Amino acid sequence: MAKAIKVKNLSKEFKVKIKGKGLKGSLKAIIKPQVKVIKAVQNISFEVEEGEIIAFIGPNGAGKSTTIKMLTGILFPNQGQVSVLGFNPKTERQKLAYQIGTVFGQKEQLWMHLTPYDNFMFFGAIYDLPEKEAESRINELSEVFGLNEFINTPVRNLSLGQRIRCEIVASLIHKPKVLFLDEPTIGLDPVVKENIRVLIKKMNKEFNTTIFLTSHDVGDIEKLCKRVIIIDGGQIVLDDTMENLKYHYLNRKLVEAKMKEKIDINDEPGITVIKDKGYNLKLEVDTNERSIADAIKLLDPDKMIDINISNVPLEEIIREIYQKEGS
């Protein structure tokens, strides 16, 4: 299969001004400014196949967005080679722009006072789509993304979930071959998140769009991607299939329970008590060995006031991967 993205030994450094404490530090910074070099991305290499949905994940400041920005031509690398659909983003940014779409979850690209329809026509014109073609594309995407109900409502009056759907459609209007989604589900409630995931999957299937996704949300990754790259401190920590990641790292769930009365509970195979503060208990369940139901039974549902089941935080998984690699 052809490669949509090729990255080899990519690095990016930022120079950040540093300033001493207080007034003295501020004055000193004027006379003798000092800068600190931050290595945002360090010597990373990977490839993405056409039509693949890949998750590019990591904690805050890991280098995810910096990498996306280098792949889309927004930032210039200090070192290394990048090729997206055969284009060099640094020197062929405009040509590449016609072939890719971007959604930055924290950056709106829609015009708030215009309706989604007018916005889409606007983006159609920006990407040199003839008016008739833009219109038929809007109809097609509105159908897929279920926008017909609010396509003529000004964007400012839409809910966050509807807006994100429109953001994605706006970035798909020109039939991009690669779509970069940077935290597309940030700030959305679980129901809307799930809708967006379904739509992303549908889009990948129907248009064979390569999707490069960054997210903090383990759910996004689990449900969408077959391959995961984990980045931390600007370096790739893991590049593996979702199946392996799930088996080795996402198999554990946290069960937090608030009890009516104190209960005696001890570690069991596949269930570890990680916090026992009398009425508040926290268990870690290895779902490869035991089910969540086993853990709930162990806690005694009759004595339970409240329960919360969650994934192990991404940061913890990354730490664990590091420890494994180190040992």
Added chain:
Amino acid sequence: MRKYYYIFKANIMSNLQYIFNIMISFINYFILIFIYLNVWQYIYSDPSKLIYHYSVQQMVWYVIITEMLWFATSGRILCQNISNDVRSGNIAYNMNKPYSYIGYVLANHLGEILVSGLLYGTAGLIMGLILLGGIPTLSLAYIPFILIVIIFSVIINTMLITVVGLISFWIEDSSPFYWLYSKLLLVFGVFFPIEFFPKYLQGFLQYSPVYVTIYGPAKLFVDFSYVNLFKIISVQTLYLVIAYLGCQYMYERGVRKLNVNGG
């Protein structure tokens, strides 16, 4: 060009939401013109008197036009937005779209000021006709030329403000530079025509932004001549080229030092 037309159109559509706000800002404009009318009528005392070849009627029309340009095409927000975009790194998000940033800013700003320009233009003309009775020496045949000069003046002003805004790539805040630029226009172009200043200053002002953005259109409106038209359009053309190249140069140099925060 179609994409720039769409950017322009999208901004007009967005700004139609603010018609009421624009009309509220007319109050300032009306008050200022009323003050000028009284000041100039007092200074002239004899209506047949000429000061630097301007009659009282021409003088008040001059201020009506310059104040209209000043209010309708104010670039304070444009400069602030560019400056904020540079500092926050948001300017980078325009880079992965298939258009020129300068073209985008220009189409965007022109769309933004078109609605206010038309409203201020209409209000200014009505007010002038009511207060002064007529427009001196203006014939219908001159209007297309004056409109071209006004369009050029607005484009040049937008590009010069863009240059000022892009200074933020090198210094934290470009607003002091905008303050200087706007005060240059205000003091040497909006309040008085260039002829009112000492000869040594006139030489400088005739090649300054004041001449091409404020004085030129107003001068042609109150005292049209083909000689003046040719001179103003020539200097404007020179400014269009210089301002465009300046914008491109600043932008190209600036984005190379862009630091966008990672996620």
